[in-house]
Amino acid sequence: EAGVVQSPRYKIIEKKQPVAFWCNPISGHNTLYWYLQNLGQGPELLIRYENEEAVDDSQLPKDRFSAERLKGVDSTLKIQPAELGDSAVYLCASSRQADTGELFFGEGSRLTVL
Amino acid sequence: GEDVEQSLFLSVREGDSSVINCTYTDSSSTYLYWYKQEPGAGLQLLTYIFSNMDMKQDQRLTVLLNKKDKHLSLRIADTQTGDSAIYFCAEARNTGKLIFGQGTTLQVKP
Numbered sequence: 001e002a003g004v005v006q007s008p009r010y011k012i013i014e015k016k017q018p019v020a021f022w023c024n025p026i027s028g029h030n031t032l033y034w035y036l037q038n039l040g041q042g043p044e045l046l047i048r049y050e051n052e053e054a055v056d057d058s059q060l061p062k063d064r065f066s067a068e069r070l071k072g073v074d075s076t077l078k079i080q081p082a083e084l085g086d087s088a089v090y091l092c093a094s095s096r097q098a099d100t101g102e103l104f105f106g107e108g109s110r111l112t113v114l
Numbered sequence: 115g116e117d118v119e120q121s122l123f124l125s126v127r128e129g130d131s132s133v134i135n136c137t138y139t140d141s142s143s144t145y146l147y148w149y150k151q152e153p154g155a156g157l158q159l160l161t162y163i164f165s166n167m168d169m170k171q172d173q174r175l176t177v178l179l180n181k182k183d184k185h186l187s188l189r190i191a192d193t194q195t196g197d198s199a200i201y202f203c204a205e206a207r208n209t210g211k212l213i214f215g216q217g218t219t220l221q222v223k224p
Contacts, residue, residue, distance in 0.1 A: 004156070040122075040216065040217070041216050041217070042118070042202050042204075042214030042215050042216050042217050043157065043202075043214050044214070045211060045212070048210075048211075056209075056210075056211065091156055091157070093156070093157075098210060099206075099210040100206075101145050101147045101159075101162060101204060101206040101212045102147075102159055102162070103157070103159065103212065104159075105156030105157045105158070106156050107154070107155055107156050108155075108156050
């Protein structure tokens with residue numbers, strides 16, 4: 001079974017530029033998560049989807065961050081405009097069902113904002 | 115991971131046992147998890163324990179849970195160089211949200 005696929009693996013942009021990350025979860029996994037991981041820290045949840053519905057986006061900075069999962073499969077996370085403090089790894093994860101801690105993570109997208 | 119605390123670093127010699135500790139705050143958490151992250155990779159689930167258990171063993175891994183003290187530990191027997199990684203504990207809140215600690219870097223010396 002293919003794992004969670006994320007792209008790009010690395011992205012370097014200048015501040016105020018937009019950036020987008022893409023995630024394809026494991027086939028059949030209805031729940032999709034976007035996490036932010038700062039250097040030396042554990043992942044922090046940005047948004048959780050159940051199929052195409054965002055069920056927890058309380059930690060998503062909505063002034064500059066947006067996410068979508070239009071068909072309930074793959075998802076895109078966008079930042080516009082990016083700030084220096086957005087430099088981090090953006091992790092996507094999926095799980096078979098809701099309310100489980102058995103998450104399968106992608107390799108992450110490392111963002112550097114100059 | 116402001117509510118889940120771990121020590122930041124542990125160094126052991128190959129063949130020794132490693133014990134990584136974690137404290138959490140929500141006594142209603144139903145499951146507690148251990149994840150492993152190797153350099154440049156995402157997190158990988160290692161093992162988990164249900165909150166009504168006090169011990170779980172899975173090959174070289176032993177998880178101990180002290181619910182009274184909200185303390186979780188992961189013991190790795192016969193630690194190998196391939197075990198060098200960052201280990202995260204996480205608690206599953208009853209909201210369905212997973213809260214991670216800041217991670218413990220395990221260094222295994224040959």
